[in-house]
Ligand code: SF4
Ligand code: SF4
């Protein structure tokens with residue numbers, strides 16, 4: 394098995410000691426089939442036990458290992474050493490405050506995820522003694538959007554969020570859109586109202602960076618564009634005194 | 641153990657230099673200057689028309705026929721094509737996905753549809769303007 398020495402440049406920050414983050418270098422002998430997360434675990438196990446970072450599943454499911462790898466927001470359990478040059482720079486996800494080393498503070502987006510009311514809302518009572526039905530075609534409308542694992546790579550890529558974090562941002566808006574498209578839901582107009590008085594969809598300039606970095610192909614940029622269309626339609630419906638609910 | 645999250649500063653003026661994706665984005669946003677210019681240009685043309693003077697209109701038209709202007713319009717056209725038209729049509733299937741039954745209509749159908757409509761409308765406008 395061939396190994397290669399990888400020079401890792403890792404951003405470090407200890408809130409109790411450091412004024413500002415700095416880079417620390419580690420040389421890691423990596424088998425070619427390793428991912429960046431393996432290299433970081435090697436550093437922590439063999440070289441420096443103080444290095445802090447998050448991970449859990451090592452299989453693109455938990456969404457906790459997102460970091461900047463050579464400037465690109467990436468899931469480190471999905472980023473193979475063999476695809477990278479000999480020098481790799483690892484930083485905590487951009488656009489978020491650093492808690493410690495490679496760990497960032499997600500409080501802001503967690504609160505935004507709540508804000509968009511990501512659950513089925515009904516105006517009328519649910520069917521009695523029956524479940525809501527949904528055909529495969531109805532599910533297809535939003536299935537891709539359910540793939541999000543909240544890794545927040547999209548927020549790290551979004552220039553709009555970086556400049557102004559009042560913007561709700563890609564994953565939360567994609568989540569809102571997922572419920573708007575669900576045939577069992579009747580809360581679309583309420584959700585669109587929230588988005589209208591917040592820095593909602595219109596802040597997005599369709600750079601598409603979020604979709605390019607999304608490891609689960611959720612395509613938040615597409616969801617945002619569709620919401621712009623929905624938002625405009627809803628606006629005119631309300632203007633013209635028609636209500637915009639799904640029947 | 642005290643918390644003291646560190647916020648990395650982002651330059652308000654040079655943030656887009658961080659990566660290629662942002663640079664292209666900013667280049668695309670620059671088309672707004674051309675949009676502003678062409679709006680102004682159209683308003684001027686309308687004002688000259690509204691003044692009712694045939695000489696003024698004729699001299700405005702002749703002034704447009706120099707090489708400098710032709711090059712400017714050609715460059716502007718290319719800039720728009722590469723930073724607006726092509727990317728926009730490429731993204732159109734994202735903004736308006738079409739689902740037939742439980743299958744998505746292939747992106748290429750929507751993209752080709754946009755190009756066909758674009759050519760059709762352009763030819764129609766040229767015909768209206770008497771250029772064809
Ligand atoms: S949309 Fe994609 S990049 Fe954004 S949080 Fe979800 S999985 Fe991660
Ligand atoms: S498409 Fe919108 S949400 Fe996505 S990165 Fe760009 S500005 Fe941000």
Ligand code: FES
Nearest residue numbers: 450451456458470
């Ligand atoms: S460790 Fe769970 S997504 Fe990477």
